[in-house]
Structure formats: structure tokens, C-alpha cells
Amino acid sequence: MSTVGTAFEKAAAENRAVLIGYLPAGFPSVDGAITAALVMAEAGADIIEIGLPYSDPLMDGPVIQEAVHRALIGGTRVADVLRTVEAVAGAGVAALIMTYWNPVDRYGVDAFARDLAAAGGSGLITPDLTPEEAGPWLAAASEYKLDPVFLVAPSSSDERIALITSVSGGFVYAASLMGTTGIRDLVGAEAAVLVSRVRQHTSLPVAVGLGVKDGQQAAQVASFADGVIVGTAFVQRLLAADDYEAGLQGIRDLTAELAAGVRSGRQAD
Template identity: 60%
Template sequence: MSTRTAFERARAEGRATLVGYLPAGFPDVAGGIDAMLAMVDAGCDVIEVGLPYSDPVMDGPTIQAAAQQALDRGVRTADVLRTVEAVAATGTPTVVMTYWNPVERYGVARFAADLANAGGAGLITPDLTPDSAPEWIAAADAHDLDKVFLVAPSSTDERIAMTTAACRGFVYATAVMGVTGARATTSDLAGPLVARARTAISAAGTDLPVGVGVGVSTGDQAAEVAAKDGIGADGVIVGSAFVRTLLDHPDDRAAGLRALRALTEELAAGVRRA
């Protein structure tokens, strides 16, 4: 199921989509699946399953710590696909967030086929640009998978136009310069970036949704990102705050899941309040 389905459903309800991220295999494979299912149950519309990688150049310390725990436990790409299968079975659009090297090593065509067979919706590829992605674009098109590329405040108008034209599912606007991480305030770069992306999308004659990742960690921040008189994003993407919630409960998984549900409910209420 394409992520576009979740965005259209949320739009019909007059609200933004809540997109939640966790790395597969954290705290272990079964625990990660339980956590993502709890997020779905508590209000996430789309789940991003992170593929842990040993050189996470764009990830902040929180996600790096979780990914390293998963790697130390021996997580493999097969575990990522098993996680996708378990989450996608709920009917929730489920995408893999991954650096490009692991996909290339696995085999691009093979990865696309296995992801589609697991029920995955597509890939978010933070370090892959459309002009460097002909092999992935062909493989994704062959399996009707979403291709979610990133735009940033530093992107030129020409690159934003090229990137949004290549996306399927939604456009990922990363409106914080630097590595990922929860922040006390949302970025003042987000609103202009969303406007520029929407201009490019409109010029192409489509209405592709725009999801925004700005280090959101509270319901109030989610509401600000989703509000029409604020940033006005179609989707609010949250990662580090979810990861931190589990990292804060290393010895009590039940408490971690309760805290994760509470955070998800708060964020889901935020996108609805907007």
C-alpha cells in the first residue's frame, strides 16, 4: 500500500499525517516490531523502518545509539524485511529508511522485489538523489514502490523541481540543517522549504504531499508543523523522539512501550488539533 493512501485519508479528515520512525532490531527484532505495532495502534499513519547502518552520516546521536544496539545484536537486512512484513500486515503503509550502500550491496533489483513481497510501500533514501538513482527508479517502478527523495533548505529551485518530479508517495522535506535529532523549537526554515516544494509540485501539475522532519518531539510542535497558518505540512515526521523514549527505558520494556504509546497519542492529537 502506497504512503499516498495514508496522506489522502488524513487529508480527507482535515488533518496532517503522522509518520513515525524506529530502526529495525532495536532494542531487538521482536522488541522493535512490538514498538512499531504500538505506534500504529496509538495513532501513527505511516511507519518508517530504519535499516541500521555502520556509517550513519546524517543521523544524530540518539538514532546512532539505537542503530548501534541493533547492529551489535546482529541485525540483518532480512530482519528489516521481516519487520516491514509484520507492520505492513496491519494495513499501515510501511517504508524503509536507508542509506544507499546496504541496498546496493544486497542487490537493487533483489531488494525491490523482496521489499514488495514483504508488503513494503517503498524506500526513503536520504543520501541518494534522483539523478544518481536510475537503477533504483527502474526497480521501484517495476514493483510500484514509493520513491521518497529528500529536499533541504540548501536545495536550489532546480533541484527541488527535479527531486519532487521523481518522488512517488510523498516528498520528504528535511528542514533542519545538520544531523537528525529532537529539538526544543521547530525550524524557521521549514515553512519556506514547504512553500518552495509546493510551487515545484504545482508547476508539475500534481498534488504530491510534503512531509516535514524538523526534530518534532511534542504534540504542540506537531500542531505547529501541521497548522495551515504555521508550516502547513501534509505530514509530520518524527524519529528521534520515539527512539529516545525507548532508550530511556532500557531495563523495562513494558514501561518503554507505555511511554511510546503516550508520546504517539500526544503527537497524533497534535496533528489533529492543527
């Protein structure tokens, strides 16, 4: 079974960045999301983030908000999220859950970690949990051998980057620009600066998220980061497609394009 760690090791050996794809569980349906994630895995994603739909997604832009809203209307539960993780992990791809903290807090941090580990999940990405409030999660992550992935932002001070990297596991998520999720035309120079700032504090891999939409941008990010995270562009493919089958084809095509991108980013070096 692949883990986050082995995915980064494999990519490093191939002198490329990993491709991390995001999809929310339960959109367009629980099984529909599972199939889409498996298509993403088959087409070349190295790690998959499964979003846990939440009623108040503060850090998400309109596209992911819409998908998550539909997932909740459809009745998606934590058990469905765990089943999605199990399917992805079963396909041999490392699976993380991306979640706002209240659903985990409500479920019980230890129970959530236990059930995530039992489903074969690799860890959690926590966009509204910082190390200061993460004590119980860090203990559970250690007990169940899960990766606690925290975010750093361009506004993070060096002291904060030191604190965050000291408790992180798996990789460090560099939110490359100030804002919510959503595609951007340019991946700012800010991203490269942030990655190099993070590297001064840790040997963990650094993956860049927020804004990447195509193979060209993926290649650009891959030239300085260990991983490229793509979410909104995938969700947009499902949302904008005429039907589900076309959406799946969109996921397949975009994954292939991005997978080529993360492999071409360092060819010019």
C-alpha cells in the same frame, strides 16, 4: 492494505496531517522493534518508517546512532528489517524502509525492491541518494510499484527541488533544518518556507522531518505540512526507559500525543 498514498488521502479528507513515525529495526531486538512498531500503529501512526541499521549513519544524531549501533551489535540483518516491514504492513499501516544506500546497493537494487514489495512495503526513504545516482532504483521502484521518497533541504536550489520532486513518489521529505536527526526546541520558520517552495513544483504531499519532539510542535508543523515525521523522540523513549515495558508505554503515549497534535494543527484556521 494501506499505502502511503491512501494514508495521505485519508488525512486530507479529515483535514489533518499524517503522522509518520520512525523506529530502527532490531532495536532493542528484532521482535522488540516489531512490537514497538505495532504499538505505534495501534496508537495512531499513519505511516511507519523502519530504519535499516547501518554502520555509518552520516545523517543521524547521537540518539539514533546509539539505537542503530545496538541493533547491529545484536546482529540485525536485512531479512529482519523485511520481517519488521511485513509485520507493520500486516497490521494495515503503510511501511517504508529508511536506508542509507550501500546496504541496498550490496543486496542488489532490483532484488531489494522485489523483496520489499513482497513484504508489503510501500517504498524507500533514501537520505544519501539523490536523483542523479538513483537510476536503477527509480526503474525498480516503477516495476515493483514502490514509492521513491527523496529528501529536500533548506539549501536545495529551486532547480534541485524541481529535479527531486519530478522523480519522487508517495511524498516529499522536507528535512526542515540543516543538520542531523535529533530533537530541537524550535521547529524553524525555515520549514514552512521550504514546504511552500516544494509546493510550487509538485502536487505530491510534503512531510516535514528533523526535530519534532512533541504534540505542540506536531500541531505547528501540521498547520502547513501534509505530514509530520518523528524519529528521535520515539527512539529516545525506548532508550531512556527503565525497562522495555516502560519504553513501549512511552511509545504509546507519544504516538497518542502526536496523533492529537496532527489533528489540532489546523483547527485554528
